[in-house]
Amino acid sequence: MSILKMNNVTKKFGKFTALDGVNLEINKGEIYGFIGPNGAGKTTTIRILLGVLQATSGNATILGKDVWNDAVSIHKDIAYVPGDVNLWDNLTGGEVIDLFIKLRGTSNKNRKEELIKKFDFDPSKKCRTYSKGNRQKVALVAALSSDAEVYILDEPTSGLDPLMEMTFQECLFDLKKQGKSIFLSSHILSEVEKLCDRVSIIREGKIIDTGTLKELRHLSRTHIEVDTKKEIKDLEKQKGVHDIQQNKDEIIFQVDNENLGNVISYLTQFEISSLRSTPPSLEELFMTHYKI
Numbered sequence: 001m002s003i004l005k006m007n008n009v010t011k012k013f014g015k016f017t018a019l020d021g022v023n024l025e026i027n028k029g030e031i032y033g034f035i036g037p038n039g040a041g042k043t044t045t046i047r048i049l050l051g052v053l054q055a056t057s058g059n060a061t062i063l064g065k066d067v068w069n070d071a072v073s074i075h076k077d078i079a080y081v082p083g084d085v086n087l088w089d090n091l092t093g094g095e096v097i098d099l100f101i102k103l104r105g106t107s108n109k110n111r112k113e114e115l116i117k118k119f120d121f122d123p124s125k126k127c128r129t130y131s132k133g134n135r136q137k138v139a140l141v142a143a144l145s146s147d148a149e150v151y152i153l154d155e156p157t158s159g160l161d162p163l164m165e166m167t168f169q170e171c172l173f174d175l176k177k178q179g180k181s182i183f184l185s186s187h188i189l190s191e192v193e194k195l196c197d198r199v200s201i202i203r204e205g206k207i208i209d210t211g212t213l214k215e216l217r218h219l220s221r222t223h224i225e226v227d228t229k230k231e232i233k234d235l236e237k238q239k240g241v242h243d244i245q246q247n248k249d250e251i252i253f254q255v256d257n258e259n260l261g262n263v264i265s266y267l268t269q270f271e272i273s274s275l276r277s278t279p280p281s282l283e284e285l286f287m288t289h290y291k292i
Helices: 042-049 093-104 109-118 132-145 162-177 189-195 213-219 257-268 282-290
Strands: 002-013 016-027 031-035 057-062 078-081 150-154 181-185 198-203 206-211 221-228 241-247 250-256 272-278
Touching (some): 016 042, 016 206, 042 057, 042 150, 078 132, 093 132, 109 132, 109 162, 132 150, 162 181, 181 189, 189 282, 198 282, 213 282, 221 257, 257 272
Parallel strands (some): 031 181, 031 198, 078 150, 150 181
Antiparallel strands (some): 002 016, 002 057, 198 206, 221 250
16 A cells, blocks of 8 residues: 655756656555665655655655645654754753654653653753754654654664664664554665665666665675685686685675576586675665766
8 A cells, every 4th residue: 555655756946956757655564765875866855745845746645645735734644853953952852852742733651751761862951962863862752752654764863873773773663563654764774774675766866776675686796705626717707797806715706696596507517615695785786876
């Protein structure tokens, strides 16, 4: 069941095209990753989904409602965490959390207290004393305390330490079990890799690929480390083999995934003693697209 949808959305600022025909579809109970470098169009996409910006053309819906015309109604069912949280200096973190919860019209005190404990957060301090990570915790506790249907998260773990990132990931898995839908924009590729069911890669305002990690892995190469009893000959002539290196007794190389089976079969004639293969990480996929 489709919960969030963007159909051929374009956004122009004067002559500059920030988004160019973006298509997205997020299903119920899905964690959807959205990755790209700064300036690729991630934040513009999120602002359109929140009803802050109006698309130049195309349309977007959340829970079947138009994100621009029905923005007020939609906001009752979504929770949002920005990557850069600005707070009121003279209020305490707890007061800000309570304010956000009150604005949503929902209150789950037990859930709020549980999250404050999980994130090891002191809500009694004034916001002006908080580090970036603690400001982020205010937004996370407020958003995750709400009983929303859709969570839109824009670089949500910015400023958090690794332990708190793990806590955040646990919270998202809990939401997924409850059938909630999550749109996660992040530059922390390992985070996206752990959490997301599907991923879209955006570049210069265009979606250049979408799929599960398994579907996207064909775009990259597998890292192979092999030791054989006989000397390997003509490996460089095999289709799909790249970057061959010798490390003591081991041969290290990259192979295009579509040619992986043929290359492994070729290696068997040299009597393999040990072989290690490592599938490409999301970071490697990302770098392939951007030619970094």
